[in-house]
Amino acid sequence: MSTDDPADDIAPDDTTTTEPSDDPVLSVEDVKVHYKPGGIVKRALTDKKVQAVDGVSFDLYENDIVVLVGESGCGKTTLGKTAIGLENPTDGSIKYRGQDIWEAKNNPRDADIEFNDIRRSMQIIHQDPANALNSSRRVKAILSDPLKKWRTELGPKEREDTIYRFLEYVDMMPPEDYAERYPHQLSGGEKQRVALGRALLMNPDVILADEAISALDVSLRVGMMDLILDLQDTFSTSYIFISHDLANARYLAKRAGGRIAIMYLGEIVEIGPPDEILGNPTHPYTKVLKWSTPTVDPDLARQRIQEDPPVREVDVPDPEDPPSGCKFHTRCPEAREVCTREEPELFDTAGESDVSCFRALESHEYWNSTELAGPDDEYGQESTGVGD
Ligand code: SF4
Incomplete structure (x- = not known):
């Protein structure tokens, strides 16, 4: 048939x-x-x-x-x-x-x-x-x-x-x-x-x-x-x-x-x-992946060679002992104190994607939380306020 x-x-x-x-x-x-x-x-x-x-x-x-x-x-x-x-x-x-x-x-x-x-x-x-x-x-x-x-x-x-x-x-x-x-x-x-x-x-x-x-x-x-x-x-x-x-x-x-x-x-x-x-990636990890994707643009490729990767810490944490709060906080260049203790859900964004990052929420406590200075430091300088 x-x-x-x-x-x-x-x-x-x-x-x-x-x-x-x-x-x-x-x-x-x-x-x-x-x-x-x-x-x-x-x-x-x-x-x-x-x-x-x-x-x-x-x-x-x-x-x-x-x-x-x-x-x-x-x-x-x-x-x-x-x-x-x-x-x-x-x-x-x-x-x-x-x-x-x-x-x-x-x-x-x-x-x-x-x-x-x-x-x-x-x-x-x-x-x-x-x-x-x-x-x-x-x-x-x-x-x-x-x-x-x-x-x-x-x-x-x-x-x-x-x-x-x-x-x-x-x-x-x-x-x-x-x-x-x-x-x-x-x-x-x-x-x-x-x-x-x-x-x-x-x-x-x-x-x-x-x-x-x-x-x-x-x-x-x-x-x-x-x-x-x-x-x-x-x-x-x-x-x-x-x-x-x-x-x-x-x-x-x-x-x-x-x-x-x-x-x-x-x-x-x-x-x-x-x-x-x-x-228009929203999550800082998506930005890292995009940054590390090979490009055919020679100027961009040259620029990336001179840049540090957009992460605080290169090593991926041990999956047997993942970080508290947002699991990406040990590597995230945008991490703040609240990220070390609170885990974000997948939130709707203004666009069509969903993202698990407090930065997607305009009024979250994240924006007044203390920035993390480096992977080995507890906390860094004070935040300068909403949207900074
Ligand atoms: S919630 Fe915090 S640590 Fe997690 S991705 Fe967003 S800014 Fe980075």
Whole structure:
């Protein structure tokens, strides 16, 4: 069977394919993932916990894209995996089309959507396709597995036709040739295309793309991002995209009309449309990321080499022992005394983004609080008043 709409062609059943709506496909509500670090012995001896994700909320809508950006170890991958049901949160909830994912797993009788259908509707593309594809199996066999599991009504010929069609979707032509290859006979970009095709075979509502282009040669990245976005329209899929690269995040979010979410020590500190996040960043950490993004402007590049980074302290705090108050206060050049004891929530700004910084609130006590002079000092000089 072949139609113009790939969703009609491959939708396993009607459980996961619903009419577009304004309701979120995925709701992440106050999610925390805390765990004891180290091996068995260290875990037994310590009360400390890594706050990998600490109270994160966001919604993902149909055909939406949210790009999680932050330094390594900020919790982006843990948040992404938790959001698609691969990891169990310590606290908070993840809802797929209104159904709590873990309620569906633990109390299947009360669930409106089966856990297996939820899992099938949320797929992942890993950073390194070489590890994600079984090196001893041909592409055809790799793509056959999910079809055999979820599309049991397909016979061998229909399965083969479906595989060829999906190889065409991801620009692997001629598909009959690529289907017979082993992963080691593919380039890095081609392997990632197979991984994308395998994820799309399930007609998912959500794909987590975990640094899915960072292992590719720079010259191939834009092509892969364009393919992902073209197929997003074709398949009506939403993406959680993880990236440490603000330039890639901007490209993806801008083309798809999505949002960028900046993460720091397990929290989203700023989220909004790319033009606001990059054109007019509000959170001091977003400004640091923007400052450290490579530029093609030679004058700006020269100027940055001569500047100190816009932080009070370069080192990232230990996630087992995060700072009190605002977690960014040890590095924030704008930090004041109140930031050391009070934790900001995500506030609405005058624009379209939300930010967790007291500076977004005109009347907050922050503006009359004492400035912090340096990373080793308790307090510095007195504030000069509102807006200074
Ligand atoms: S709340 Fe204070 S420490 Fe945190 S980002 Fe804003 S100014 Fe900096």
